[in-house]
Amino acid sequence: MEYQLELKQIVDYPRCRIYRPFIRRLTQDVNIRTCGSSYLYYYIVLCSFANYRSSYRRLDSITYLIEPGEWICTPSELAQWFRTRFQHQAISILDHLQQQHYVTYTRLDRGQLIKFHINNWKANNTSLEYNYPCQKDVGFFFFPIAAVHELVSMGRCSEMDIILDMWIHAIYNDSQIQGSDVGPVVYFRNHTSNPLITCRDLASRWGISKSTVSRLLKKLEEQQYLTSVSFTGTHGSVLYLQSYLSTMFNISDVMIDKEEVSLTFQLPVIISEEESMETTASGTEIPESVIKDEQIYVSDSENSVPESHIKKMVHKVAGILAAQGIPCCECSKSNYKLYRLSDSGEGILRYSLNISCGGSPASYHFELNIQAQEGNQSPKASKNTVIPRAYAQPMAGEE
Structure with a gap:
């Protein structure tokens, strides 16, 4: 059995x-x-x-x-x-x-x-x-968790106090907490189910300055205590603990893919009219993709988001899926076809993304949602900068 x-x-x-x-x-x-x-x-x-x-x-x-x-x-x-x-x-x-x-x-x-x-x-x-x-x-x-909150609020936390505070508040694979399926994420029970937290919030919790928080997180990441995934703007960061699963559950630890975390939290991917999409929402460089624009077909070009931007997003999605182990996204013969689906409201454009190798039937089927927002959220962006919010959800995964 x-x-x-x-x-x-x-x-x-x-x-x-x-x-x-x-x-x-x-x-x-x-x-x-x-x-x-x-x-x-x-x-x-x-x-x-x-x-x-x-x-x-x-x-x-x-x-x-x-x-x-x-x-x-x-x-x-x-x-x-x-x-x-x-x-x-x-x-x-x-x-x-x-x-x-x-x-x-x-x-x-x-x-x-x-x-x-x-x-x-x-x-x-x-x-x-x-x-x-x-x-x-x-x-x-x-x-007891209550003792943690009492002691942390007494005064200035040391580096040891901070490590223990994060360790005790780590959550793994809980459907209530966003991003916990990726790895053991630090969540301080703020009733939002979102582990995104800013340096200001951490400074207030631990009784130290924001600059000290930034230096400490960098130090702990270098010493392999945690993995910090930071997002641009005021979104904050997501903290994942290393060696947590092997210590708590005696199972193999997982590697945190920052691109996957960015996709999970559905944060904006900024594309300006004057620049190509060179960075992701986490501020890291986009992994180079072997696919070319000729491999991408978009069924409907009359969108609020230019077709060139949609193709750049497909490059981005292909790099993320390749990092997750989908071999077709590393093949130069694969075809990427986007078919427009009905709008889901609030300016969200829904596409069906089929990934196939050559002339064979679709091997992978995803849903790609794009939300275009007007705003000047980049220092180098013009007033008419379009800020798409793109994320992919698997609809079928038949190889």
């Missing part, structure tokens, strides 16, 4: 699963700064060491009972986890978390040991009342 498995992650959940090895890797990455005043990173680190079940730990010939949500460590270990230079700095962080009622701790053996307890641990993590050894470098724990 054959089974088909489909993996989805829903956005409406009260807590997030966090794997301890992921926190260990973050702690060891010295390129990511921890200085901040939101304390999200410090609290999650403590949670990652908390016992899941009751166990015993022997230190200096004394055996201590450690119940669920608790752990015993030395001040030097705590400073190492928090990456502080001095032990008293780590203790002050613990004092602040205790004042905010996130943890409770006591000093043992004349201050040589620290025993801390995560408040409300049992409410978020099911614990079993029997002795069992607890391995600190494996497994996962559940972290």
